[in-house]
Amino acid sequence: MTFDAREFRDALSSFATGVTIVTARDQDQQAVGMTCSSFNSVSIDPPLVLWSVTKTARSAPTFISAQYFAVHVLAFDQTDISNRFARSGEDKFGATAHHLDINNVPIIHDTASRFDCEQYAVHDGGDHWIVLGRVLGLAHADKEGLVFARGSYAKLAPIPNE
Numbered sequence: 444m445t446f447d448a449r450e451f452r453d454a455l456s457s458f459a460t461g462v463t464i465v466t467a468r469d470q471d472q473q474a475v476g477m478t479c480s481s482f483n484s485v486s487i488d489p490p491l492v493l494w495s496v497t498k499t500a501r502s503a504p505t506f507i508s509a510q511y512f513a514v515h516v517l518a519f520d521q522t523d524i525s526n527r528f529a530r531s532g533e534d535k536f537g538a539t540a541h542h543l544d545i546n547n548v549p550i551i552h553d554t555a556s557r558f559d560c561e562q563y564a565v566h567d568g569g570d571h572w573i574v575l576g577r578v579l580g581l582a583h584a585d586k587e588g589l590v591f592a593r594g595s596y597a598k599l600a601p602i603p604n605e
């Protein structure tokens with residue numbers, strides 16, 4: 444290899460992403476949730492999405508065993524929620540407006556969009572697990588999404604077509 448982990452991370456960080464929070468419930472009905480920028484679309488028919496969870500995350504065992512999970516795409520004014528769900532072990536849901544859906548998945552309010560998923564597959568991805576979900580339902584609000592690039596949050600600034 445001609446690069447180290449720092450260089451690899453720096454190069455990856457120029458790939459701007461949105462910011463999501465993925466939520467699920469474990470067998471003891473404990474809610475888990477984590478901030479995630481590795482979300483991506485995979486397939487239209489069947490409707491599939493993916494994200495990856497670091498194997499050392501506290502919530503990783505729950506996410507790889509949960510039958511259902513939800514991916515919430517955050518709006519530009521939800522950096523506080525993003526930071527809360529990026530801190531391991533904190534009471535993430537106490538201060539976050541949410542309810543449980545029919546599959547017992549915690550649903551966070553007022554996000555830009557949401558994908559309600561059933562686990563489709565989990566693949567080994569080095570130090571991460573790659574989780575694929577089949578999208579069972581979705582919600583979409585007319586809210587601008589939050590952007591994450593080069594280690595910072597950002598807002599979309601569309602470039603006008605010439």
Ligand SMILES: Cc1cc2nc3c(=O)[nH]c(=O)nc-3n(C[C@H](O)[C@H](O)[C@H](O)COP(=O)(O)O)c2cc1C
Pocket residue numbers: 462476477478479480481482495496497499500501502503525526528529530531532533591
């Ligand atoms: C913008 C942003 C994006 C993140 N994306 C991911 C990700 O895609 N996968 C991941 O495993 N952790 C990601 N993290 C880190 C997790 O949110 C963090 O490790 C979290 O504390 C895990 O929660 P847990 O340990 O309670 O399970 C991201 C953090 C931030 C701030």
